[in-house]
Amino acid sequence: MDFAHSARSADLLERVTRFVRAEIEPVEAEHHRELARLDNPWVVLPRVEQLKARARAQGLWNLFLPAESGLSTVEYAPLAEAMGRSLLAPEVFNCNAPDTGNMEVLHLYGSPAQQDRWLRPLLDGTIRSAFCMTEPDVASSDATTMAATAIPDGDEVVLNGTKWFSTGVGHPHCAVAIFMGLTDPTAPRHAQHTMVLVPLDTPGVTVERMLPVFGRHDEPYGHGQVSFTDVRLPLDSVIAGVGRGFEIAQGRLGPGRVHHCMRLVGLAEKALELACVRATGRVAFGKPLADLGGNRERIADARIAIDQARLLVLNAAWKLDTRGLDGARAEVSQIKVAVPSMALSVIDLAIQLHGAAGLSDDFPLAAAYAAARSLRLADGPDEVHRGVVARLELAKYRRESR
Structure with missing residues (x-):
């Protein structure tokens, strides 16, 4: 490589x-x-x-x-x-x-009409979108427990349920959401769900509230709780076909996790830069902060951790390019565990070196910490990704023992 x-x-x-x-x-x-x-x-x-x-x-x-x-x-x-x-x-x-991620879904799975209506304006940047998957009353780490429904009814599909932490729904230009709902609980486990394109001005769609993350609402994007009450849409609003929601979700999340993780590497680099500027420019007890309390070792550890994380993500990206998602599942799950934890550690160091100022909005560190901590849950919590890595690792030895 x-x-x-x-x-x-x-x-x-x-x-x-x-x-x-x-x-x-x-x-x-x-x-x-x-x-x-x-x-x-x-x-x-x-x-x-x-x-x-x-x-x-x-x-x-x-x-x-x-x-x-x-x-x-x-x-x-x-x-x-x-x-x-x-x-x-x-x-x-x-x-x-x-x-x-939504544009990738529309590019890979959208019909020509769906692409004309939604993909082109998104590519032009004239509208924004949201993704409605997580729910308040079920363990959303297991998508098969989803309670919201997407039920075909003649030439329409009817949506009911509540979604939350729907990122981007607060943006004034947010015009469409991708909704994932349960269609047929009797179908095979990964063929039960359907994804539907939902214009936000459709009757029955209500943004109930915007949810804070560590007290921050991340304006103007935000994370909304959205209710869907007997929302009726033409059947051609379904993406790719009824029952293909889980397949689409997996395809959407592969490259997206690489993007998230590399942005976090950049955020950690910014935090380390701010930490080093503070450590060399601020004096306490007659010395620069860099020369106090093991801070040099902490800065060295941060540099090592960032470089390790970057290489891990590039390895996952290379395997996605050369082997596809099926050949990169372990690597994609590895980065989703490793990179947010690395970024949190580096940002925490920078906050500590800034003292109380690091907790304020005078520096971008508090917002960076909230963003990095969120990524330990978004696109699957650490526990799920560790489970994937362990399952694939153990499978090697089960095959060899036969």
Whole structure:
């Protein structure tokens, strides 16, 4: 395997990095402060659209999707890391979750009509989307326990149930959600569920509330609780076909987990950068913080952990490219366990070096910690991924013992 950047990836990486550092990072803190001052922060500030226009004009747009960018997963991974330094950057490049995953679903499984109606506006960045899978009353780590339903009725499909932590549903431009529901509990386990495209203005769809994460609402994206009450849609709103929801979910989550993890590597790099600046510039007890209390060793451990995590993700990306999801399941699960824990550790170090300021909004560390901690649950909790890794590892020895 070779993780050296291709010529195209190296060029894009240099341009994305320059854009993030020169265009986004200098305005990001004020951007979040301005949103916080508003009575209604669920808006898109003009600077976001201006940044998006400049990024698109420079060809830094939809880089996550191979059909649009021509990049493999390995080639895109360092670009995701560069974007991950900023919580604002992914939208600026039209590479933010959950829109990336939803666009992949529509590209791979959507009908021509679904692609015309929803994929093209998403690729243009004129609308946003949400993904409604997690539910409040069941263990959503096991999708087969899902209670919400998607029942065909003649030439319609009827949706009922409650979803929550539906990321992105608070965005003022969010126009469509992908809903996953139980269709036939008597079918084979992985053929019971269906995915449906739901315009958010459909009668019966109600965003009940926006849910905080560690007291943060992540405006203007947010994480909503959404009820679906006798929501009727044409049967052609079903993606790929009735009963194919689980198949689509698995296909959606493979590359998406790589994207999440590489963004977290970038976020950890940003946190370590802030930690080092603080450790060398702040003096206590007559010494720089870097020379107190084992901080040098902690900084060294953070550098080692970040580099290890990056290589682990690149390995998973390479296997996705060369073997497909079936040949990379263990590696994708490994990174979902390892990378969020690494990022939390590095961000925690940076917070500690900043003291009380690290807990405030004067620095991006508290928001970074909330984002990293969320990723230990999103796209499957650690326990599920450890189970996958263990099952695949043990299977090797069961075969050999026969």
